[in-house]
Amino acid sequence: MRDNYILKNSLKQLFSLFGLIAIIIISSILSPRFLKIENLITILRQSSILLILSLGLTGVVLTGGIDLSISAIAAFVGCTIAQLLKSGMSIPLVFGIGLIVGGVIGIFNGILVGKLKMPPFVATYGMMMVVNGLSLIMMQGAVIYGLPKKFTWLGVGYMGSIPIPVVLAFLVSLFFIILFRKTVFGAELYILGANKTAARYSSIPVDKNLILIYGISGLTAGFAGIILTARLDAAEVAMTDVFGLQTVAAVVIGGTSLLGGEGGAFGTVIGALILTIVVNIMNLTGISSFFQPIVMGVVIIFTVFIDVVSKRRQ
Amino acid sequence: MEPILSVRGLSKSFPGVQALDGVNFDLYPGEVHIIVGENGAGKSTLTKCILGAYIPEKGEIYFNGERVEFKHSRDAIEKGISAVYQEFNLVPYLDVAHNIFFNREYMSKIPGIIDKKKMHNEAKKILESLNVDYINTATKVKDLDVAEKQMVEIAKALSTNPKIIVFDEPTAPLSSREVDAFFKKINQLKESGIAVIYISHRMHEFEFIGDRITVLRDGKYIGTVNIGDVSDDELVEMMVGRSVSQIYTRTENKYSKEALRVENLFDKKGNVIDASLYVRKGEIVGLAGLVGAGRTELVRLVFGIDKIEKGSIFVNGEKVIPKSPTHMMKLGVGLLPEDRKEQGLALSLPVALNIVMVSLRQLFKKYFINKKKTEQISNKYIKELNIVTPSVNSIVKYLSGGNQQKVVIAKWLLPDPDIIIFDEPTRGIDVGAKMEIYGLMDKLASAGKAILMISSELQEVIGLSDRFYILYEGRIVSESKKGELSEQEIGMKMLAGR
Numbered sequence: 001m002r003d004n005y006i007l008k009n010s011l012k013q014l015f016s017l018f019g020l021i022a023i024i025i026i027s028s029i030l031s032p033r034f035l036k037i038e039n040l041i042t043i044l045r046q047s048s049i050l051l052i053l054s055l056g057l058t059g060v061v062l063t064g065g066i067d068l069s070i071s072a073i074a075a076f077v078g079c080t081i082a083q084l085l086k087s088g089m090s091i092p093l094v095f096g097i098g099l100i101v102g103g104v105i106g107i108f109n110g111i112l113v114g115k116l117k118m119p120p121f122v123a124t125y126g127m128m129m130v131v132n133g134l135s136l137i138m139m140q141g142a143v144i145y146g147l148p149k150k151f152t153w154l155g156v157g158y159m160g161s162i163p164i165p166v167v168l169a170f171l172v173s174l175f176f177i178i179l180f181r182k183t184v185f186g187a188e189l190y191i192l193g194a195n196k197t198a199a200r201y202s203s204i205p206v207d208k209n210l211i212l213i214y215g216i217s218g219l220t221a222g223f224a225g226i227i228l229t230a231r232l233d234a235a236e237v238a239m240t241d242v243f244g245l246q247t248v249a250a251v252v253i254g255g256t257s258l259l260g261g262e263g264g265a266f267g268t269v270i271g272a273l274i275l276t277i278v279v280n281i282m283n284l285t286g287i288s289s290f291f292q293p294i295v296m297g298v299v300i301i302f303t304v305f306i307d308v309v310s311k312r313r314q
Numbered sequence: 315m316e317p318i319l320s321v322r323g324l325s326k327s328f329p330g331v332q333a334l335d336g337v338n339f340d341l342y343p344g345e346v347h348i349i350v351g352e353n354g355a356g357k358s359t360l361t362k363c364i365l366g367a368y369i370p371e372k373g374e375i376y377f378n379g380e381r382v383e384f385k386h387s388r389d390a391i392e393k394g395i396s397a398v399y400q401e402f403n404l405v406p407y408l409d410v411a412h413n414i415f416f417n418r419e420y421m422s423k424i425p426g427i428i429d430k431k432k433m434h435n436e437a438k439k440i441l442e443s444l445n446v447d448y449i450n451t452a453t454k455v456k457d458l459d460v461a462e463k464q465m466v467e468i469a470k471a472l473s474t475n476p477k478i479i480v481f482d483e484p485t486a487p488l489s490s491r492e493v494d495a496f497f498k499k500i501n502q503l504k505e506s507g508i509a510v511i512y513i514s515h516r517m518h519e520f521e522f523i524g525d526r527i528t529v530l531r532d533g534k535y536i537g538t539v540n541i542g543d544v545s546d547d548e549l550v551e552m553m554v555g556r557s558v559s560q561i562y563t564r565t566e567n568k569y570s571k572e573a574l575r576v577e578n579l580f581d582k583k584g585n586v587i588d589a590s591l592y593v594r595k596g597e598i599v600g601l602a603g604l605v606g607a608g609r610t611e612l613v614r615l616v617f618g619i620d621k622i623e624k625g626s627i628f629v630n631g632e633k634v635i636p637k638s639p640t641h642m643m644k645l646g647v648g649l650l651p652e653d654r655k656e657q658g659l660a661l662s663l664p665v666a667l668n669i670v671m672v673s674l675r676q677l678f679k680k681y682f683i684n685k686k687k688t689e690q691i692s693n694k695y696i697k698e699l700n701i702v703t704p705s706v707n708s709i710v711k712y713l714s715g716g717n718q719q720k721v722v723i724a725k726w727l728l729p730d731p732d733i734i735i736f737d738e739p740t741r742g743i744d745v746g747a748k749m750e751i752y753g754l755m756d757k758l759a760s761a762g763k764a765i766l767m768i769s770s771e772l773q774e775v776i777g778l779s780d781r782f783y784i785l786y787e788g789r790i791v792s793e794s795k796k797g798e799l800s801e802q803e804i805g806m807k808m809l810a811g812r
Contacts, residue, residue, distance in 0.1 A: 003704060003712040005664035183681050184674045191671055194660035201619070201657045202671045202725065203643035261662050 009262070012255045016270040019253075019303065023277050031284040039280070041163065047276035048169035049228050050243060051269060054250040055176045056220025058268045059213045061251050062180065064193045064260025065113060065120035067217045069105070069128040070247060071240040074225035076135045077102045081226060082144040082235035091151050098226045099219055105131060106218015107211055114210030135237045145234040155231025165227050172220065176265035189213060193260025249296075250275055253303045274299070316379055318343050318509050319364065319478060324373035326359055333359040334370070335533040341478065346500060346510040346523050348541075351530035351553055352716075352744030357513050360530065361480050364511070365397055366390035394477035398467045398484055406456035411437035413455050414470045440469045443502075445495035460487040461605075468496065479503070480511040485519060486742060489605045490809070497522050515742065517546050518773070531555055554746045562752055562777030565760050569594040569780075572631065573764035574647075574733050576616065579625035585611040587788040589625070593733065593764040598755060600775040600782030601768045603808055608788040609768045610652055613735045617649040618642045630732065643672060648731035650722050652738040652768070658722040659710050666692035666706040668721050673729045695724035700750060716747025723754065734758065736767040740774065752778060772804065786811035
């Protein structure tokens with residue numbers, strides 16, 4: 001089994017899936033309210049922004065990199081479009097600008113990592129600070145609220161009984177699953193993560209691919225920022241602080257290796273759901289929010305522990 | 315004389331493989347005993363049993379006539395058995411002296427403090443005895459080149475004053491000067507009564523150091539012979555189990571027009587100086603020279619990995635300035651790199667994805683991958699090149715060296731380049747796989763491909779090339795047709811440039 005790639009990879013995702021099912025079973029025992037439709041929809045809605053952010057990051061992690069700037073990009077895009085909407089610009093135009101701003105910042109990350117060969121951790125950490133600073137200057141400490149109804153529909157509207165952010169997160173998930181699994185670019189990301197030198201010797205355009213995937217990560221972060229702004233009907237510099245490094249946790253819990261070359265988007269969906277359910281069940285059972293970070297930390301350490309142990313076995 | 319180590323009827327199996335099957339082996343003090351066999355023959359498994367890294371299922375091991383059962387490699391080290399493995403076991407951020415005495419540091423009177431002076435002095439002594447005192451004991455290991463690292467590994471193994479020492483392909487990363495010094499050291503060890511187990515594929519080395527050779531095949535003991543009693547061909551026959559009429563067979567080809575021409579090429583670092591050469595379609599052209607003569611640097615320029623400083627490159631008559639491997643691949647140039655693990659393969663990915671790696675963008679023009687097509691194509695090459703793998707989805711890491719190399723070859727046959735550069739195509743692989751690769755190169759030349767081959771094995775260059783160049787310190791010092799130069803003349807040009 002250890003030498004069959006397909007089997008090994010699907011088993012790994014299966015493990016994450018089992019983890020998710022186990023948490024669902026435990027949660028339904030802990031609280032009768034957990035399995036209520038309204039609560040399940042709440043969970044999906046709460047996980048949607050984290051999921052979208054984490055999906056973009058997944059591609060970067062597949063190449064063996066990391067993008068610490070996505071939360072900052074999401075906040076910056078959120079603040080930018082809120083300002084533009086307030087100035088009366090049309091919604092589609094603002095939407096487009098938001099995506100472009102996110103994408104361009106991501107491409108800068110890609111140039112630092114791909115062309116200038118900087119370590120992704122340092123490059124994107126620096127970018128995070130710069131983007132945060134830009135948000136601070138732009139906002140001058142203000143909170144913008146009262147955005148057009150047509151815009152906030154993206155965050156609070158429903159399609160039937162499904163919240164719009166859930167529909168969007170579903171579509172973005174589908175997009176990334178296909179991108180990683182079914183396209184040439186996706187295959188090249190895995191190869192890059194497994195061995196960059198071999199990728200280069202194999203005539204794969206390593207630099208271009210890196211720039212593109214960091215660009216996609218930035219663009220996705222921008223998209224998440226837009227949806228979050230619509231959902232909050234407000235924008236401020238600290239709007240994405242709640243996510244912290246939960247994005248990285250969602251990716252890792254989903255079975256994508258931080259070393260690159262292994263994992264996928266489906267795992268990240270599971271990872272984001274696990275993280276959201278853990279918070280949800282703590283709220284339902286009335287566990288003090290002071291304890292919540294500890295539980296989250298233990299969940300993250302435990303999943304990675306399982307992964308490391310199963311690797312050592314091999 | 316009593317053997318210091320005696321192995322009787324040793325067996326060990328892994329899921330699906332009988333790695334060792336009733337193997338016998340005797341080692342006498344003051345002897346260099348070479349173990350040969352194809353990859354997967356059981357050489358490493360045997361030595362790992364002797365070293366206590368594996369526990370055998372059947373059979374006995376006697377050390378100085380006394381039955382021993384090693385449970386752990388510590389047990390073997392305590393008895394005085396030490397080893398230099400193919401992979402480095404050094405700590406990059408510690409200095410040379412500390413690496414040599416790692417875990418056995420000399421302590422000063424103050425508890426917990428290392429006696430640095432003593433450690434460096436002792437390290438220096440060992441390095442001097444190895445004739446490599448140019449290695450500074452205070453240098454961090456990460457700043458050493460591969461050959462120097464290997465010498466540090468050897469020094470580390472010697473520092474325990476072992477009675478038995480195991481070398482696994484020790485000369486692979488060494489230049490010829492270092493190999494000479496290393497052989498001298500082995501002969502010294504021999505004289506002082508130390509027994510050496512030596513695993514190697516390099517048959518031309520055996521006569522300089524070896525006393526006896528034990529041949530393994532498919533985990534079975536085939537025989538032990540004295541060096542000098544058998545010819546190379548007989549030895550190969552024992553290893554592969556079939557007769558070797560001719561290792562290097564070449565078909566007579568008609569050369570057509572020039573595919574690759576290099577004129578007055580310089581690189582930016584002075585490793586390639588004023589190099590000119592050409593390769594015609596249907597021709598195998600060799601590039602001989604010592605490690606560091608600039609051979610790899612030269613082909614890296616041609617393939618667009620490094621930038622050229624001056625000079626011209628022509629592909630099929632058109633002048634090009636190589637921008638990147640992507641660029642050169644599109645022009646019909648392929649390069650099989652010298653280090654298949656670092657440069658050739660994505661080890662953690664499946665065979666199929668490795669085979670289509672270069673051709674992804676050609677095969678799937680519409681951006682979407684067709685998994686079925688990928689597997690069909692891969693299966694075709696697995697059959698054609700006789701790649702031994704459980705399936706197309708098996709992870710490349712678990713294939714043997716020879717089969718890994720064939721995956722690299724398949725990867726470059728798939729886009730069907732006109733010009734194929736082989737950099738050390740048979741390094742570290744067994745005789746059987748070597749012969750298959752030679753046959754394949756011959757077939758490619760017959761099919762009108764232009765082949766440029768770098769090899770450190772002189773026999774390979776002489777046997778396979780229609781024409782070959784010799785590089786010495788970055789310059790091409792000789793061009794000759796097959797059979798024009800004697801081995802001595804070639805050796806002289808490689809070593810002294812004239």
